[in-house]
Amino acid sequence: MPIDESLIVAHVDEAAFGRLVAAFYRRVQEDDLIGPMYPPDDWAGAEARLAGFLCFRFHGNPAYIESRGHPRLRGRHLPFQIGEAERDRWMALMGAAMAETEIAAEALGPLRAFFAQVADFMRNQAH
Numbered sequence: 001m002p003i004d005e006s007l008i009v010a011h012v013d014e015a016a017f018g019r020l021v022a023a024f025y026r027r028v029q030e031d032d033l034i035g036p037m038y039p040p041d042d043w044a045g046a047e048a049r050l051a052g053f054l055c056f057r058f059h060g061n062p063a064y065i066e067s068r069g070h071p072r073l074r075g076r077h078l079p080f081q082i083g084e085a086e087r088d089r090w091m092a093l094m095g096a097a098m099a100e101t102e103i104a105a106e107a108l109g110p111l112r113a114f115f116a117q118v119a120d121f122m123r124n125q126a127h
Contacts, residue, residue, distance in 0.1 A: 004110050008058050020098060025046060033089045034093070083125035091119050095112070
């Protein structure tokens, strides 16, 4: 079933994406499974990259592309072992961040579906 991205665009502005990503990375920093995958000296950079990607993807803000080029998400994540456990943890942390930041109910389902697609696409391990 296609994701109705218009609901995300209509109900989650760039500032909301910033709050969501900040809440997510607060959790990631303390996580024992996926936290170690992130450079310990670049939490602000990781946060800016994800927020920038989301603002590009849903609102067309060109800043991400201007600074990073094409997203190449899968390629950028290949150095990390990402299996079902990592995908599921990423989704759990993002789900908690969506709840904390009170993403509009209209956008919650489509945004969760988008994140699930992306998180599953990042998998490069069978389990």
